[in-house]
Amino acid sequence: MSDARRWFELPSPFRMKRGGELAGARLAYETWGELDAARGNAIVILTGLSPSAHAASNAEDPSPGWWEDIVGPGKAIDTNRWFVICVNTLGSCKGSTGPADVNPASGEPYRLVFPDLTLEDAANAAYELVRGLGIKRLACLLGNSMGGMTALAWLAQHPGSARTHVSISTAPQAQPFAIAIRSLQREAIRLDPNWNNGRYDDERYPEAGMSIARKLGVITYRSAMEWVGRFARIRLDSDQRDDDPFGFEFQVESYLAGHARRFVRGFDPNSYLYLSRASDWFDLAEHGGGSVDAALARLDVERALVIGVETDILFPLTQQQQIADGLRAGGAEVDFVALDSPQGHDAFLVDTARFGAAIAGFLAAR
Amino acid sequence: MSDARRWFELPSPFRMKRGGELAGARLAYETWGELDAARGNAIVILTGLSPSAHAASNAEDPSPGWWEDIVGPGKAIDTNRWFVICVNTLGSCKGSTGPADVNPASGEPYRLVFPDLTLEDAANAAYELVRGLGIKRLACLLGNSMGGMTALAWLAQHPGSARTHVSISTAPQAQPFAIAIRSLQREAIRLDPNWNNGRYDDERYPEAGMSIARKLGVITYRSAMEWVGRFARIRLDSDQRDDDPFGFEFQVESYLAGHARRFVRGFDPNSYLYLSRASDWFDLAEHGGGSVDAALARLDVERALVIGVETDILFPLTQQQQIADGLRAGGAEVDFVALDSPQGHDAFLVDTARFGAAIAGFLAAR
Numbered sequence: 001m002s003d004a005r006r007w008f009e010l011p012s013p014f015r016m017k018r019g020g021e022l023a024g025a026r027l028a029y030e031t032w033g034e035l036d037a038a039r040g041n042a043i044v045i046l047t048g049l050s051p052s053a054h055a056a057s058n059a060e061d062p063s064p065g066w067w068e069d070i071v072g073p074g075k076a077i078d079t080n081r082w083f084v085i086c087v088n089t090l091g092s093c094k095g096s097t098g099p100a101d102v103n104p105a106s107g108e109p110y111r112l113v114f115p116d117l118t119l120e121d122a123a124n125a126a127y128e129l130v131r132g133l134g135i136k137r138l139a140c141l142l143g144n145s146m147g148g149m150t151a152l153a154w155l156a157q158h159p160g161s162a163r164t165h166v167s168i169s170t171a172p173q174a175q176p177f178a179i180a181i182r183s184l185q186r187e188a189i190r191l192d193p194n195w196n197n198g199r200y201d202d203e204r205y206p207e208a209g210m211s212i213a214r215k216l217g218v219i220t221y222r223s224a225m226e227w228v229g230r231f232a233r234i235r236l237d238s239d240q241r242d243d244d245p246f247g248f249e250f251q252v253e254s255y256l257a258g259h260a261r262r263f264v265r266g267f268d269p270n271s272y273l274y275l276s277r278a279s280d281w282f283d284l285a286e287h288g289g290g291s292v293d294a295a296l297a298r299l300d301v302e303r304a305l306v307i308g309v310e311t312d313i314l315f316p317l318t319q320q321q322q323i324a325d326g327l328r329a330g331g332a333e334v335d336f337v338a339l340d341s342p343q344g345h346d347a348f349l350v351d352t353a354r355f356g357a358a359i360a361g362f363l364a365a366r
Numbered sequence: 367m368s369d370a371r372r373w374f375e376l377p378s379p380f381r382m383k384r385g386g387e388l389a390g391a392r393l394a395y396e397t398w399g400e401l402d403a404a405r406g407n408a409i410v411i412l413t414g415l416s417p418s419a420h421a422a423s424n425a426e427d428p429s430p431g432w433w434e435d436i437v438g439p440g441k442a443i444d445t446n447r448w449f450v451i452c453v454n455t456l457g458s459c460k461g462s463t464g465p466a467d468v469n470p471a472s473g474e475p476y477r478l479v480f481p482d483l484t485l486e487d488a489a490n491a492a493y494e495l496v497r498g499l500g501i502k503r504l505a506c507l508l509g510n511s512m513g514g515m516t517a518l519a520w521l522a523q524h525p526g527s528a529r530t531h532v533s534i535s536t537a538p539q540a541q542p543f544a545i546a547i548r549s550l551q552r553e554a555i556r557l558d559p560n561w562n563n564g565r566y567d568d569e570r571y572p573e574a575g576m577s578i579a580r581k582l583g584v585i586t587y588r589s590a591m592e593w594v595g596r597f598a599r600i601r602l603d604s605d606q607r608d609d610d611p612f613g614f615e616f617q618v619e620s621y622l623a624g625h626a627r628r629f630v631r632g633f634d635p636n637s638y639l640y641l642s643r644a645s646d647w648f649d650l651a652e653h654g655g656g657s658v659d660a661a662l663a664r665l666d667v668e669r670a671l672v673i674g675v676e677t678d679i680l681f682p683l684t685q686q687q688q689i690a691d692g693l694r695a696g697g698a699e700v701d702f703v704a705l706d707s708p709q710g711h712d713a714f715l716v717d718t719a720r721f722g723a724a725i726a727g728f729l730a731a732r
Contacts (some may be wrong), residue, residue, distance in 0.1 A: 008519060112611060160542030176597040176618040177590035183619045184581050187610055190400065191574040207559040212578065224682060231542040244477060246552055246639055250646070252542040253549045273612055280616070283599060313679065316590060364639050 003097050004030045004061035005053060005088075008129040020115020027129050029053045029090040030061075030094025031072060033079035035133070035316050042075060043131060043140045043363075044162075045086040046123075046147030046154075049275050052269055055086040062331035069352035076356035079365065084141065089150065090125040091117040091275055093268035099198070100268040100295035101203045109271075112198040117274045119146070119282045124153035127161065140363065141301075142166040143317065144348050146275065149174075152323075155299035156287035165304040165327070166359060168348050169312055171319045171327070172292045173283040177351045178314050181220050182276045185213035189269050198270050206269050211260040211270065223344035227252060296326025303333045305362040307355060310338060312345040335362055368487030369459050370396045371419060371426035371454075373496040377616045386481020390470050393495050394454040394461025395419045396427075398437060399445035399500070409441055409506045409729075410444060410496060411452040412489075412520075415641050416633055418460035421452040423604035426678060427730065435718035435720075442722035443729065448505065455516065458485040458489040459634035465564070466634040468665050476636075478564040478688045483640045485512070485648045493527065506729065507667075508532040510714050512641065515540075515648045518665070518689075522653035525666035531693070532725060534714050535678055537685045537693070538658045539649040544680050547586050551579035563635050572635050577626040579638065584625045589677035589710035593618060662692025670697045670726040673721060678711040701728055 005028045013021035022134035030053040037040060045055055045067070056071035056079075069078045077084055077321055089095040091114070091190055101116040106113075130138065141162035142339060143151030148170020172179065192209030194200050232254040239256060241247060248254050286296025303328045308320025324336035337358045348355050369395045396419040401408060411433070417709035422431035422438050422445075431452075437443045443450055454462040465480040472479075496504065509517030514536020515717055521528060537544065559576030560566050572712050594655070597618040604671035606620060607613060614620050618692045654661025670693045674686025683704055690702035707713035 010402065078533070116611075173599060174594035176599070176616065177585070179599075179616050179670065180581075180585050180593070180618050180622060183614070183616070184578065184585065184624070187581075188578055191578070191619070193559065212550065212554055212557070215546075215553075216582070219543070219546050224679065225544035226539065227546070228660055233545075245482075246556055250542065250545050250549070256546060256549070276573050277612060313590065316690060321671060 001062045002063070004058050006030065006178060007095070008139060009015045010097075010125055010131055012124065014128075016055070016121045017118040018116035019065045022115065023095060025090070025097035025125075027090060027097075027125055028127060030055065030058065030086050030268065031057055032056060032084040033082050035135070039135050040139060041081065042083045042085060042133075042138050043137045043142060044072070044083065044126065044138055045091060046078075046141070046143040046145055046150045047086065047096070048145035049272070050110065050263070052092075053086045053088040055084070066349065067352075070356050070359065076360040077142075078143045078360075082363070084314055085133070087126045087129060089147070089275065090122045091271060091278065093271040096125075099270035099274055100347070103137070106293070114270070114272065114274060117278050118153075119150045119152045119278050121148045122129050122278070123157060124345055126150070127154055127158055138162040140164045140166060143167070143169055143170060145280050147347065149279065152284050152296075152299070153181040153287075153326065155301065156284060156295055159298055159300035162363075163302050165299070165301040165332075166305045166362065167304065167320070167344055168355070169315045169320070170294065170323070172258055172280070172323055173278060173285055174280045175316075175319070179280045180316065181216060182280055185216050186276055188212035188216070188271050189273060195269060200269065205265070210264040210267070210269055212242050214233065214260040214263045215256040216254055220314045221344060221346040223313070223342055224343040225311055226344065229342070231255065232316045284360050293326045296323060297330035299327065299330060299332075301327065301332050303335075303365070304360075305335045305337065307348070308340065309344060309360055312344055312347070314345045368427045368429070370424050372396065373461070374498055376463075376491055376494055380491065380494075382481050382487045383484045383582055384463050384482035388481065389435060391456070391463035392458060393463075393491055396421065396424065397421060397453050398424055398450040399448050401449040401501070401515070405501050406503070406505060407447065408449045408451060408496070408499075408501045408504050409508060410504055411437070411443075411450065411493065412457060412492060412507070412509040412516045413452065414511035414513055415638070415645065415650055419452045419454040419456075419612075421450075432715065433509055433718075436722050436725065441724040443508075444726075448729070451496070451499070453492045453495060455513075455641065457637060458646070459637040461644075462491075462633065465636035465640055476534050478636065479635070479659065480640060483644050484519075485516045485644050486523060488644070489523060491515045492516070493524055495519055502527040506530045506532060507512070508534070510534045511536055515645065518650050518662075519648065519653075519665065521665035522661055523651060528667055530669045530671075530728075531665070531667040532673070532696075532728065533686070533689050534721070535612060535675060535681045536689070537681050538689055539651055539684070540646045543683075545646045547582060547680065548646055549726055551582050552639050554578035554582070555616045561635060566635065570630070572579065573630055576630040576633070576638070580626040581622040582624055582628045586680045587710060587712040589679070589708055590718060591677055592708040592710065594653070595708070597621065615624060626725045658688065659692045659695065662689060663696035665693065665696060667693065667698050669701075669728075669731070671701045671703065671713070671724060671725055673703045675696045675706065675713045676706045677709060678713070680711045
């Protein structure tokens, strides 16, 4: 399989917010386009919980990326103009160091001895990467979902390090509904006997717990409105069903099962737990003396684009509005875009026409 | 423990919609107030998935019921005026015959040989009870949540059998978002090794699966808006926490755990599966030649009150509006009340002041 990933060795030890540290850790990332001579045209993309650094196809890896419609030559994030860097989050399992990797101190996988991970750590790791590439100030720091929280953590710790900021379907702090959902996802994994306190392997793998976690994710990433139009009460054909009296009967159930099947073995369960908990812990108010608004006012960006979706139940529009208002109060020129896309939280992955238009317009302005 | 339940023996065999039948089945119910000489003052309450027939305290059982604020002398459903009957759903485990009861054919509990159960069956059983009490026409048929669907199934099968109808936070057919949630709840139970294809006992009980199912229920019964105000990011005291690195940390997690603890051993898991699946199956369109609206137009009630809540994500307001419009098209005089209670689907159990006022006003009109 072709692989466009590059690797960045983090300073060792890499010290973390809650007191732990990592030795010999690295980040996986991919890039598109060329860094200009002034090193002033760099855009960093920070991802949601599960995507890899492969946001789009490139020469080394022509397979479509998770944001293929947005990133590329002539697209909304135009790689003819911008040098684009997408980072696999620290703690993930798509190349960056995470719980599934070998702990050099023991020669064994970290599993649950991986240090407590926060989004501040993920942000600092990505910041080190950018500094390592010789870039002092980003043209734009962009984050989606968990990546949006990570971007806020980045700017709070390194104000002024990005000229502009694009914040998409994210949160300045985790709210109780989102915490409840993520807590239940973690519980489903932890209750799976095969999780075995993090000591699973391919033979004994917490498949059931991961499946429940993923399905609950998909339910909260989309919207009821979209599904009424898409699935209504359409039933599976009899040859798609099994004999289990409580087996799947409706298309929406099979859709969720397909999502779970594609995810379960492709994402490390311990990594999922660490990143999920990091999302719950995130509270920008810690960087503003207890006030989210105070923290937002200090991020020091010139311009910002904040996009939210009315049907998003996990990262509600009110939170996007709060980010926009807070940045504006800090002196940034802010475009706030509320979309009525039916796809809920996932809209940025699906309704790329409208997201792309908003992002393209923002990046075109100087 | 005091017990106000009465028992009604269903016709035996009791034939069911999907072809099965029950021998020697019975319903548990409770009553308040006195049936008048003309037998014209009876109100039936059909419940959500989990409540018992104990809607309110009475002489035989002074413990508070699940709708204590609504049902009683001088309350919104005034038992000085009305003869109120609350029915435990067929298939439940609170007295009415369900999967946990002994199958007279085998002398063993039914478990998964309990026949396929639909809300039409639950409605017909309750209808038989009312006929058995000598009541030809109800003053009012009232249903909440799953009980609201059961009430629609009742009226579709016995049009004209209620003079008025109160429909609360329910659905004329299960929509895919609600199906997805319930399917995942059932899956959590079925994946619990202790479920054991329905052959659990007190020693080996699907506690983990039931806990996940209940927590997911509570998350979807309430609203994100309520929880922002109620829990925000309040953390548990250190003495409320355990050493598990992924253990509960936020109050909202402990709140969900408390709900699960109170529910898990109090409700039969197989009964839960049967009633949950019956809810997914419900589609009033089956009674209207494929059209929900046609079915609603035939229910033949004189007046109806339809109440919905804007923050309800499980039974959205659009579905309440559809019920109101359909009943109106059928010639009923309809009051539609959309409440902005923050408690979501559960508001009818919590915001009893506003629900009570709407119900009282409706019942006072003649």
